[in-house]
Amino acid sequence: FDPRGGYFKKGGRYMPSLVAEIGDAIECHLRMIGMLKDDGLDEHQKKLVAEKRAQYESVAAKTEGASEGDFPPGAQLCGKCNTKAMIQMDGCLTCLNCGDSKCG
Template sequence: VYMPSLVAEIGAVVEEHMKSIGLIHDPEMSAHQKALIAEKRKQFEERAKKKNEVTPAAVAVTGTQEDIAVTGDGTSFPPSATMCHKCSTKALVIMDGCATCLNCGYSKCG
């Protein structure tokens, strides 16, 4: 992981250590955030179905093994999704002109 300065790298090491000993916990998503992500995922999938009524053969070949390899839990994300730098899952899509992660809820626009 690239760190822009020595101070940032020291901070990242201290933060990682504090997480490993249990002083800092990663924030959990609330039920509202999970519902919003599910709604956005559904909207994106509906748009993708309308846009791509005929799926290319290369995309249709994706199977359960590839889904598990990409997302880790067998849930599939759109083939056009890119890697999210926050959760390291291939679930980042462009929705309403804004990069949004369908897995963790990260949004470049806020």
């Protein structure tokens, strides 16, 4: 529950309002029919995100055991992809979903 009116969808994606939910549905539809290109990560970024995720999971497995969701329970909200997947790695907040980092 968020007092500002937002909520987390399945997968940890944050929807700040009903208008954002409608916009997300329209954007998803436009991507499905091919009117919008999927501006996803390139191969280098995907490799880096997978590497950071594996590194974090190996450290987390040693200290905590298995986690329940796709992302760690202590993760913060990413400002770029609105997913609760920002973790502290190498002294920087790094998103395990889109690769965004506060350090560059």
